[in-house]
Amino acid sequence: MPVTIKDIAKRTGKSITTVSRALHGYDDVSPETREMIVRTAEEMGYTPNLLAQRLQKQRTDTLGFILPTFGPRFSDPFFSEFLAGIGNTAGEYGYDLLVSTQPPGEKELEIYRKKVMGRQVDGFIVVRTRCHDPRIQLLREMGTPFVAFGRTEDDLDYPFVDEDGAAGMSMLVEHLLKLGHRRIAYISPPLEYTFARDRLRGVQETLTAAGLALPEDYLVFGDLTQRSGLAEAARLLNLPEPPTAIIAGNDLMAFGAMSAVQQRGMQVGRDIAVAGFDDTPMAETAHPPLTTVHQPIYKIGRMITEMLIKIIQGEPLESTQIILKPQLIVRQSCGE
Amino acid sequence: MPVTIKDIAKRTGKSITTVSRALHGYDDVSPETREMIVRTAEEMGYTPNLLAQRLQKQRTDTLGFILPTFGPRFSDPFFSEFLAGIGNTAGEYGYDLLVSTQPPGEKELEIYRKKVMGRQVDGFIVVRTRCHDPRIQLLREMGTPFVAFGRTEDDLDYPFVDEDGAAGMSMLVEHLLKLGHRRIAYISPPLEYTFARDRLRGVQETLTAAGLALPEDYLVFGDLTQRSGLAEAARLLNLPEPPTAIIAGNDLMAFGAMSAVQQRGMQVGRDIAVAGFDDTPMAETAHPPLTTVHQPIYKIGRMITEMLIKIIQGEPLESTQIILKPQLIVRQSCGE
DNA sequence: GAGGACGGCCAAAACGTTTTGGGAGATAAT
């Protein structure tokens, strides 16, 4: 039903070859013929069949991205922003984006394999790397181009962009120390994520350097959601000697922690300090506005996508392993 | 480089046809040959080339979804949840999901057209319909299967799922009236969206029915972000006679409104009531927990995807236009 | 006027599948 190149050939009386070449601006077709072909193609509403094009070209011009969803109430500002970054960039470069949703686990790898081996994508974007990330190992084995957001702890050589979470936490802890806090607790994301270890290390090292430590009961673990931030903060506040400052491993848990504080009638920023990590858009308009470490998620999405496209196209990269310096954003949630 | 069906044929000494048929379980190949072929295919690590398969089958098994992003700091829990719904469902049914990001406007329609005409997708999911939605008109014209989240005001016959926003707002307003509120303000999303008119109508009609009205200066407009909720609520609170209750057209703006209230040292739920719409996961853990109207976004994503797949596969639908009854979720942000 | 260069065009192969329409040989029915 749709118009093919063959239809145009028939209509113009030219060969398929000539039509194809005319439409692609080759110079071995005369200007008049080209003009004529282009015009009829337009009239007939021709759009190339991308499947056929790709089969022939042996390239898909498609990037793969697997969204690690957790349960139905999946809602993380991190991902919408990141997705916007990679989506926009891919679009600008003429690439499509194939998105799958899959919680980490067994079937996850199967999807990666199938998309690659089925030649559905030219490359992958991997997000939220884990310490020993099977996805990275698989992609390396298969020789598929990919770029990751985050490092692993295996000493693998692969392209990534990451933010120096340890440095970020360090800045944050120093800030709190300077404000006089001595009892600082930390709600950590699950340690299977590399960024979680990284951030925890930053907290611990900075405290140690200051002659303090992170006591065992001041280190609790959440699952990155607001709900768990609330629950864990509540536990911290119930301690016989509760902390005067709570750092959360991401903004979402920090918001939860703020709610926990407020639920007991205390005031965030005055009675107790709360800080996050990520600087999601909500951090600015929360009450009180959240002190946090900025992570340019959108920009990282763009960078990763551009790197991946360059790799796919065989262009050289200036640097394949980029670690961004974090930036501390001081707002009111830790007081003055 | 990758293994093709031809390689298997060569290795097994059978024809391409037989290999293909064996792998698809046709019964005109003997059990022994089939077994042998399947085994070697596995040994050789064969994965069918989906491009070729699709070109031949004239189906893509892919659904299209265009994420309407607004600027780099795009972050809306609505979309992550919706995306999870459609992504999971598509995956279960063996469909891929092709996601583009594109702000509404000129180029938007071009993308829809290209994906359809380029035979990249079998159908589309349209989200956040507008009153006169050019996307719907285009898709209808092209005869592409699609299902929308939301209605339009043109009287077009197309499949959709929507929630009865007017009824939801009605319940919310009644709740506030019952609590004694008489000065109720509304922060509306842009009226180009059908759901915005719907919700506004619900607010106005219910107030009118109660012998009240929505005065002009109590009706303000935000852009669905938390930031604009904060700004507009601030304007409302600056009025000579400020409202005692603020309803926001979505949760995100409600959170902003809550911040605005708290910034002036007032207490949400005691000094002033704030309510939202959507019941995003954050509503539950905000402080105070937000009274809002529940919208089962994940489930709607699932429903829409299932409907679309049925349409594509030519199966009959029980109902093509579904309007869900909303549910009021009373929490503490409007007091007792 | 022979040789070469060039401009404009095209047939055919290729990409990796699935499907169509048989065909060969064995067994069963007449």
Added chain:
DNA sequence: ATTATCTCCCAAAACGTTTTGGCCGTCCTC
């Protein structure tokens, strides 16, 4: 012995492109 019916298999066409290699004139050059 002929015909019919299976069982197992295959060659070739098709899906819609791009690319390869070459062909046929015309125009120039010596």
